[in-house]
Amino acid sequence: MDLAQIVLVVMWAGVTLYALLAGADFGAGVWDLLAGRSREGMPRREFIERAIGPVWEANHVWLVFVLVVLWTAFSGVFAAVMSTLYIPLTLAALGIIARGTAFAFRKAARELWQQRLFGGAFALSSVLTPYFFGAVAGGIASGRVPAGLARGSIFTSWLNPTSALGGVLAVLVCVYLAGAYLCGDAVKGGRPDLAEWFRVRALAAAAVIGVVALGGIAILWWDARPLYEGLTHRALPILLASVVFGSASLVLLWYRRYSPARAAAMLGVIAILWGWPLAQYPVMLPPALTYRQAAAEMSVLAATIVVIAVGVLLIAPSMAWLISVQRRGLRGEEPPA
């Protein structure tokens, strides 16, 4: 394994964590949107807030990590993607602003209309942000972002069938992930009634994902043939794994086995995420720019790996503490003092 490969894997691990953790936060925002009118939605919204409260800030940092590693280790790819896809990326960035601040503000707001306003901004941007990220992924995967500065169309690079598929799937996957997490959290938090409410809707979301994914095969065949070829040949095992895990999580959710359902849902998402780079490896920007051509110099890659390694050593124990705090908070444990 060369240094560039190591950085590539670490960066993709960052993308995976962003999808699994922040993706669930986005999904929770969508659930917030669907939670119903003010009065009956209140316990649901409040529970969602409690579940993601302590962690969402940290989850969101994975995005910064991925961006920074991308521009450090593969500067050209970063520049090409950013310059061509600047419209959806600007919109995603605005979504991040609206989301992050609205969430914090809603907690501070006291009037119902303020909570509604901030809640609405939070929930709406929770839909739009993953959609635009999915559309960006679709644009790259379908070869619409050429190497160089702003060489691709600033419109069709993200307004195309594969991007639409990517965006819709991204939103749905976030919704499903969050649904699976929240069911488990609700049971742990002693609210089986809420778990039931989330469960039914998560099952519905899973059914929609199945339909969209099947339709997606046709879209990729028609719109992004090389990606289709890669997915159905080299990445086929991992694609099948995602189907197996996804279906398993559905069955487990049906039987209210929430912990394994959540694990299976995560594995399903991981499989989808790793299927994409595997399908187009070693190409980073289709059709032709490989990761090796795009990689920074050895000295830079080595320094990046050192910094990341030190970071992991510092972050892992801190994160463990944070998660234990969140778990305790969910169980509603009272302060020791």
Place this chain on the structure above:
Amino acid sequence: MGTWQWAAGLVAGPASPQDLIAARTQMALSLGWHIVLACLGVGMPTLMVLIEWRGLRTGDEAYRRLALQWAKAIGVLFAAGAVSGTILSFELGLLWPAMMGMYGQVIGLPFAAEGIAFFIEAIFLGIYLYTWNRVPPKAHLFAGLAVAFSGALSAFLVVCANAWMNTPVGFAVAGGRVRQVSPWRAMFNPAVPHEVLHMIVAAFMVTGFLVAGVYAVGLLRGGTDRRHRLGFIVPFTLAAAFTPVQIVVGDYAGKSIHELQPAKLAAAEALFRTQAGAPLSVGGFVSGDRLHYSIEIPKALSVLAGGSFDTVVQGLDQVPRADRAPVAIVHLAFDLMVAMAFALLLLSAWFAWSWWRRRDLPRSRWFLRFAALSGVAAVVATEAGWTVTEVGRQPWTVYGHMRTADAVNPAPGLWVGFALVLLVYLVLTVVILYVLRLLRTERPVAPQEPEELPEAKAR
């Protein structure tokens, strides 16, 4: 494709000089907005830990309530600071992809490290905000210290990257490509010491004076209780102590710039003619190649820049016209920064004298009135200082290597993005100020105690 071309025409047409101006203004706006929150992100956790620690030592409940209230404000400010920082990392790519494409690998390292420091900050802030009463006091204090430390570390790392843009080292260019990159050398470039010191001290001043300013208003309105007094005295003392330090650091920064970027010093001082025994020009306005109506202190610039009356200070005559920064703006910003610094020094001295004589605040209400404005003055000084650093670097993005005009995204329609971002920042500013006002009241509505929300909400 017809529809798309029509839409493209509607949005902007091809990339134009207006797009460059839009990109620069957008970057300046985002950075100028973020920098205030970044200062608070460095300074407020320090203040909070300080006061929580005092509370633990003395057992005084007023300290603890103050710390809790500041923690709520930090929760809101951190959320806004985090998103505006994330937006900046987007904008580096969205607006300046040519710079990032070419030099991303050279300055990536401090940003990568900053990502990690920011991560740690976010984690410990989560712990801190959610564990009042849930962990032993020392553990809670430790979490707060970790927030303060990683905040300062973030500032250090980001400023390292900016310092590189001012004194780019650690690479060679051959055949239009960057080669022989030594990322550590690029990160610890010559401008790091003075820029970092100047910025971190500024962060403590901005925080101290801003927070004290809020309580000064409270005291003026007749709040005489202990919490108001402490809320004023602790941050004001911190900021007042840092003010003379900042003036020394600023002098050191001036000497460094004299060596590293003489063209920037010439612009800041509006010095058009290279000369020994150069005078220090205060005020005045630039028209053509002359500075009019300024107060000149003979030979002072030579002393400040090089420590001797005969030091030769490079003037703008040594800089090709196409490579000159907009002198009028840089000179004005520089004077503004220095003026604010000295005004704050006077105010700090007033406070120190009164405290030394009577262990009390000055009796004059004018002191509180000025103190209420001190935060604004510190923010103005910081923004002006950044204007000197950044506008003084123009027309270069990477000093001496890449011009700003060559760094910008060649895609059309950047001004639409600018308009959107402007709108968003306007709304955000209003909302943040409003939410902070809500937090000022004593009623327990903390984001940190979700279990208290149901009654408050079901109305």
